[in-house]
Amino acid sequence: xxxxxxxxxxxxxxxxxxxxxxxxxxxxxxxxxxxxxxxxxxxxxxxxxxxxxxxxxxxxxxxxxxxxxxxxxxxxxxxxxxxxxxxxxxxxxxxxxxxxxxxxxxxxxxxxxxxxxxxxxxxxxxxxxxxxxxxxxxxxxxxxxxxxxxxxxxxxxxxxxxxxxxxxxxxxxxxxxxxxxxxxxxxxxxxxxxxxxxxxxxxxxxxxxxxxxxxxxxxxxxxxxxxxxxxxxxxxxxxxxxxxxxxxxxxxxxxxxxxxxxxxxxxxxxxxxxxxxxxxxxxxxxxxxxxxxxxxxxxxxxxxxxxxxxxxxxxxxxxxxxxxxxxxxxxxxxxxxxxxxxxxxxxxxxxxxxxxxxxxxxxxxxxxxxxxxxxxxxxxxxxxxxxxxxxxxxxxxxxxxxxxxxxxxxxxxxxxxxxxxxxxxxxxxxxxxxxxxxxxxxxxxxxxxxxxxxxxxxxxxxxxxxxxxxxxxxxxx
Amino acid sequence: xxxxxxxxxxxxxxxxxxxxxxxxxxxxxxxxxxxxxxxxxxxxxxxxxxxxxxxxxxxxxxxxxxxxxxxxxxxxxxxxxxxxxxxxxxxxxxxxxxxxxxxxxxxxxxxxxxxxxxxxxxxxxxxxxxxxxxxxxxxxxxxxxxxxxxxxxxxxxxxxxxxxxxxxxxxxxxxxxxxxxxxxxxxxxxxxxxxxxxxxxxxxxxxxxxxxxxxxxxxxxxxxxxxxxxxxxxxxxxxxxxxxxxxxxxxxxxxxxxxxxxxxxxxxxxxxxxxxxxxxxxxxxxxxxxxxxxxxxxxxxxxxxxxxxxxxxxxxxxxxxxxxxxxxxxxxxxxxxxxxxxxxxxxxxxxxxxxxxxxxxxxxxxxxxxxxxxxxxxxxxxxxxxxxxxxxxxxxxxxxxxxxxxxxxxxxxxxxxxxxxxxxx
Numbered sequence: 001x002x003x004x005x006x007x008x009x010x011x012x013x014x015x016x017x018x019x020x021x022x023x024x025x026x027x028x029x030x031x032x033x034x035x036x037x038x039x040x041x042x043x044x045x046x047x048x049x050x051x052x053x054x055x056x057x058x059x060x061x062x063x064x065x066x067x068x069x070x071x072x073x074x075x076x077x078x079x080x081x082x083x084x085x086x087x088x089x090x091x092x093x094x095x096x097x098x099x100x101x102x103x104x105x106x107x108x109x110x111x112x113x114x115x116x117x118x119x120x121x122x123x124x125x126x127x128x129x130x131x132x133x134x135x136x137x138x139x140x141x142x143x144x145x146x147x148x149x150x151x152x153x154x155x156x157x158x159x160x161x162x163x164x165x166x167x168x169x170x171x172x173x174x175x176x177x178x179x180x181x182x183x184x185x186x187x188x189x190x191x192x193x194x195x196x197x198x199x200x201x202x203x204x205x206x207x208x209x210x211x212x213x214x215x216x217x218x219x220x221x222x223x224x225x226x227x228x229x230x231x232x233x234x235x236x237x238x239x240x241x242x243x244x245x246x247x248x249x250x251x252x253x254x255x256x257x258x259x260x261x262x263x264x265x266x267x268x269x270x271x272x273x274x275x276x277x278x279x280x281x282x283x284x285x286x287x288x289x290x291x292x293x294x295x296x297x298x299x300x301x302x303x304x305x306x307x308x309x310x311x312x313x314x315x316x317x318x319x320x321x322x323x324x325x326x327x328x329x330x331x332x333x334x335x336x337x338x339x340x341x342x343x344x345x346x347x348x349x350x351x352x353x354x355x356x357x358x359x360x361x362x363x364x365x366x367x368x369x370x371x372x373x374x375x376x377x378x379x380x381x382x383x384x385x386x387x388x389x390x391x392x393x394x395x396x397x398x399x400x401x402x403x404x405x406x407x408x409x410x411x412x413x414x415x416x417x418x419x420x421x422x423x424x425x426x427x428x429x430x431x432x433x434x435x436x437x438x439x440x441x442x443x444x445x446x447x448x449x450x451x452x453x454x455x456x457x458x459x460x461x462x463x464x465x466x467x468x469x470x471x472x473x474x475x476x477x
Numbered sequence: 478x479x480x481x482x483x484x485x486x487x488x489x490x491x492x493x494x495x496x497x498x499x500x501x502x503x504x505x506x507x508x509x510x511x512x513x514x515x516x517x518x519x520x521x522x523x524x525x526x527x528x529x530x531x532x533x534x535x536x537x538x539x540x541x542x543x544x545x546x547x548x549x550x551x552x553x554x555x556x557x558x559x560x561x562x563x564x565x566x567x568x569x570x571x572x573x574x575x576x577x578x579x580x581x582x583x584x585x586x587x588x589x590x591x592x593x594x595x596x597x598x599x600x601x602x603x604x605x606x607x608x609x610x611x612x613x614x615x616x617x618x619x620x621x622x623x624x625x626x627x628x629x630x631x632x633x634x635x636x637x638x639x640x641x642x643x644x645x646x647x648x649x650x651x652x653x654x655x656x657x658x659x660x661x662x663x664x665x666x667x668x669x670x671x672x673x674x675x676x677x678x679x680x681x682x683x684x685x686x687x688x689x690x691x692x693x694x695x696x697x698x699x700x701x702x703x704x705x706x707x708x709x710x711x712x713x714x715x716x717x718x719x720x721x722x723x724x725x726x727x728x729x730x731x732x733x734x735x736x737x738x739x740x741x742x743x744x745x746x747x748x749x750x751x752x753x754x755x756x757x758x759x760x761x762x763x764x765x766x767x768x769x770x771x772x773x774x775x776x777x778x779x780x781x782x783x784x785x786x787x788x789x790x791x792x793x794x795x796x797x798x799x800x801x802x803x804x805x806x807x808x809x810x811x812x813x814x815x816x817x818x819x820x821x822x823x824x825x826x827x828x829x830x831x832x833x834x835x836x837x838x839x840x841x842x843x844x845x846x847x848x849x850x851x852x853x854x855x856x857x858x859x860x861x862x863x864x865x866x867x868x869x870x871x872x873x874x875x876x877x878x879x880x881x882x883x884x885x886x887x888x889x890x891x892x893x894x895x896x897x898x899x900x901x902x
Contacts, residue, residue, distance in 0.1 A: 046672040047827045049868050060867055066672045088864035092833035125857055127849055128840035152826065171667070171826070174650075176836035178826030 007073040022067040022075065023051050033077060034086055034115045036093070036199045037153035038065040040249075041256035043162055045154045049089050050115070053077045061085065086119050096131045096176055097200075098148045106201030108214040112151070133179045139168075140185030141260060142206040143194055147179040150202035156180065156194045163257065163345070164188035189347055192263045193256075196246055207263065208244045212236075220458035221248060223445060225310060225353035225438045226262040226394055229346050230447030233258060235439060237458050241270025242439060253447065259347045265394055268420040268437065275422050275434040286432060294431050298413065301385035304329045304377055306404070308392040309352035310419070312443025312455060316361030329384075330367045331374040332358055335392055336400045351396055353438075354445035378407045387411040391418040391426070393437060398423065487712075487720045488700035489693065490736040493580045499615055501622035504583040510628060512699040516591045517634045521554075524595035528698060530706035532718040537563055537654075537691035538767065538797045539872075540717075540785045547596060549678040551686045554597035559687040561663070561677075562589055562695055564605040564612075565647050565654040568767035569819060570799030573722035574692035576734040578605075579612045582619035586642065588695040590628060591702060593640045596688055601642045603692075604659050607649040616644045651823035655871045656689040657681075658825065669825045670871035691797075693722055712738035717784035717795075727802035728755040740784040747778075747802060758804035762887070766796025768816050769876030771883020772809075793883065809888040810895025813881065817842055820877035831874035834865040838881060842896065850896045859885045 003018040009026050016025035024040055026033050036048035046066045053064045056074040061082060064075065076082065094112060101107045133147035157169045157180065166188040172181035180202070186194075195205045217236040224231040224245070231254035236244045245266050247258035268274055280289035305328060311319070323330065337349040352358075362369035381387060387408050395401055405425045408414055414429040419437040426432060436457075444452040497503045504510070516524055529544025551558060562585065566574040578585055589601050605613050620642055623629045631639050645663055652658040653668040660682045662668035681687025697719065701709045710718040717739040723746060726732045730752035737746065743763060747753065754760055763778040764770055771793040773781060781791050788795045803812065817839040824835040841858050844850035862878035862885075869875075885892060 044672065045827075046870060047829065049828050049830055052868070063672075066674075085864070085868060088861075089830055089868060091864075092829045092837075095833040095837055126837075128837070128844065129847075131836065151829065152832065154827075174652075174826045175821055175824035176826065176832050178832065 005069050005071040005073075007069055007071070007075065009075050010078045011076075016069040018070070019068045021065065022053070022069050022073075023064040025069050026064065026075075033064065034090075034119060035065065036111055036151060037155060039155050039158075039197055039256070041163070042155060042158040042197075045158065048093070048151070048153050050086060050093075051077070052082055052085050052089075054079050054082055083119075086115075087121055090115055090119050091121055093151050095126060096148075097151065098130065100149070104149065104201040105204040105209050106149075106198075110201060111199035131176050133177075137182065138206070139182045140187070141191035142263075143186055143191050144204045144206050144209065145180060145182065146202050146204070148202075149200050150180055151200055152178055152180075153199060155197045155199070156203060159190075159194060159197060160186075160188065163193075164190050169194075189259050189261070189343065190257055190345065192260050193247070193258070205244065205263075212238070212240075212243050217243060218458075220439065220456055221454075222438065222456045222458070223353075223447075223453040224258060224262040224265055225445070225455075226259070226265050226351070227348045228350040228352055228355060228448040229253065229348050230353065230445060230451070230453040231258045231262060231346060232453070233262065235266050235458060237266075237270075237439070242266035242458070252451065253449070253453070254346055257346060259343075259345070261347065261396075266439065268393070269439050271421055273421055275418055275432055277434060279432045281427070281430050281432075284427065289431065291433070294415075294433075298386050298415070301413065302327065303386045303388060304331075304381070304384045304411070305388045306331050306333050306374065306377070306390065306408070307358065308333055308390040309335065309355045309358045310393045310438070311354060311358065311390070312441060312445055313354070313357045313361070313452070314443045315441070316357060320361055320365035320367075324365070329377055330362070330365075331377045332362060332369040333374060333389075333392065333401070333404060334371065335395075336397055338396050348448060350448070351394065353393075353447075356446035356448075356450050357444075360446070378404070381408060382410040384411050386413040386415060388415045388417060389429075390435070391416055391420060391423070393419045395420070395423075398425075401425075487736045487738070488704070488709075489577060489584070489696055489720060489722060490581075490734070492584065493576075498581050499579075499583070499619065501583055501619065501626060504581070509583050510587055510626075512702045513587045513590050513628065514634065516594060516702055517636050517638075521595045521597060524591065524702065527706050528595070528701055531701045531709045532706075532716070533694060533697055533701060533709070534717060534719075534785060535691055536693035536697070536721065536797065538568065538769075538794075540795060543690060543694050546678065546690075547688065549676065550596055550688050551678075552597070556597075557685050558596065558598040559682045559685060560589060560593050560596060560598040560601040561656075561659065561682060561687050561689045562601065562603040562692060563654060563656065563659060563689055564603050564609070564692045565659060566606055566609075566692070566797070567651040567654045567823075568769065568797050568799055569816075570726055570764065570767045570801045571724050571797045572726075573724045573734050573798060575606075575609055575612055576724070577692055577696055577722065578609075579615050582612075582616045583623070584696045584699060585616075585692055586619055586623050586628070588698040589642060590623075590633070590640060591698050592688075592690065592695055593642075594633075594636075594638060598688065599639050599641070601640060602663060602682075603642065603644045604653070604663055605644055605646055606654075607647040610646070613644050613646050620644065650825070651819075652825045652871070652873060655873070658871065659689065660687060667825075669827045670873075672870055714740045714784050714786065716786050721783070721795075721798050723783065723798040723800055725751050725800045725802065727800075728758060728804035728807070729753065729802050730755055737783075740782045740787070742779075743773075743781045743783055743800070744779045746783065746800065751802070754802070754804055756804075758806060760802065761805045761807055762803045762809065762812075764793075764799075764801040764803070764880070766794045767799035768801070768819060769872075769879055770794045770796045771879050772812075772887055774887050792886075794879075808895065809884060809891050813884045813892065814839075814842060816880050816884075817877065820873065824873055824877070828869035828874065830865045830868040831877070834861060834874060835877045837861060838877060845896050845899055848899060852893050852897055854896050855885055855889060855893050 005018045014029040035051040037045045051064045052061045137145040219234040232248040232250035279286040335351040341349045415431040533543045534540040650668045653662045657671040677687040760775045821835040821839040826832045862881040865874040865878045
């Protein structure tokens, strides 16, 4: 247990860990302090000079990001001296910043805009020529750089230096001609974090650019289902669908970051080719069908189930509850490992979001979740009447899944329950049923640590149900 | 008054008249390295105490007492530590270290060996300004001689003390004269100052304790040891003891480097040491401490005593002792323009107020070139400069703001006239 110290910030008594960052202590206690270069996940640069404070007994103002908390510190950043310093420093920040907010993707969540509303002078004295730098640079990995908008807070260079240790970015030149230089195209798997940490519109995401204005978006806090790490993320979405995924700070799991693969997990949710309602395969043509009618035709048939590892703990429980007492056979399709087991940061080779939850549910219900059990089921698949396959939501390796589909083709009636995109190989199935994606269901999944991670349903998408017992509904046949 | 400008009476330059004193042999014949030998018989703490008692103030510009700075340094003699000599003399108007090193490199080396012994550092670097190629060559040669004599290297003078000294040439950035900028540069990084705290004495080069001292400060150490702190203090004032090198440039008859006790009047320096004003012109202004010091008008120039307190009391700073003398033919607008151009060019670009501020000061002051200038530009310049002060990691923003504000204070009318007349196209 670390020692706590008491300090006063603008007259408000706050508590913080002894020796912890002074600026962080203020931010953690809900005190607003303007800052650009400070980021809790990176080293201290102390260059934006926005977080200046005055401390009783210290002659000169100093940046709070480079100070540590001590017992009895009395700190203020609302004195006239500091207020005017912040105003003028913001003027300096804006001096050579282009006035392209109307076409800038960062507008609405831009540090410059936010602080200008609060600390702006609103009376421009700038009639001189601005310093021009290169705009619209594609620096790889879906990141775009606009050097003119950059305020040289150096967060991005520190990120590539300290977090990914790949050093793709640096700062070239001096004075007001300094700019971010791309030593080589981004090659790390965490490049999209650069877009998040950029406090202005210098680094924007090619994937998100010009798709939505941020003030039209709502954020849903959920969990990434891209691998077994289970990073805490927020998905920006509105009635037109989901648009981007950003990490949320989670001390125990992902810290401040998430990997680039996780940025794509939203894509199938509002994809135009996503299955919207139950369909029946009539001579190769998929036509909308009534779910109740499909249930009726399957009644009494001997069913086999191949579940994916993407269901929530609640969904597994409901499923096994529903099939209890029936003669149904159940097996688990586990996604193959991809890449290294663990890249040292966040990305894990095991791409099953809820493998631990699945295993626990299988064991609790007395079923075998191993690959051997799946192989055994596939061996006798031709003798079965109806096979239900739950399609994994994120498929990194489609070929691996398609070999399973090929084997299932021998079965009588084949039903696919798909939360994601409709795969071409599913054309051999008799029925396709939509199930909720991770953004449409509430529940928990167990990540690599066995920790429960929460999935939250966002705004409603189309017709898909949010009922977690949806899978169980298909069992009483 | 007779011409009292001479080389012999004082300390630092007292060997400069000896031909070939840059050779170790001649330097030793004149009494060089004797102090080093004597110091090796002394307790390191006693040397530190002597330097502290001498009241020697850092000659790089800030004037922080060297002995006090040494007091912050780790006393663990076995710990890995560095001694770094700041020879990146880049302040416009300053050329004293260059003169000191090129004529008498061994006095610096001797000073560094004594300091290293006192501080217990095993390695030292002389970070020399990139443009000082010739001086670097001279230093390298002197180092070789000192190594050959066994004054550097392993087990110096049989005391079981190792000290290696290297010359490192900078790449021509003014900011690398700032001690943490210098450390960044020495580490192979972009020459940008580092946040303080931690100070280099605690965490410097490669994250290890590093003592950074100016050439002149280190070269003064053998003299302090030779004559004793009390004798050293006979010169100068209580708060500014000792002698100081001044580099005088501008409109005087005999510009150059002189050594005089601190608290010598500027009038004496100009009239006697420098042989008076060029062509008998009237004095207009003096920049007393390098380009970053606020300017003095003629009246202040003739009354100021060149020590840290008196120069500060009159609103400027002694800095590195670079006296730039300007006569009546000079336009202060041009002087400020060149000053601003320099600081715009040299800002490292790290802290926003300096990065943007130095550029903007120049743009505002040069609005006359685009026909956009107005009288109020001077007020804007003053306000902008004021808002840059005390806002950055290092003192470069202040170094740009101080002469700007100083110039506006003293020559406001002339500057207003300057900005409102159209510049050359």
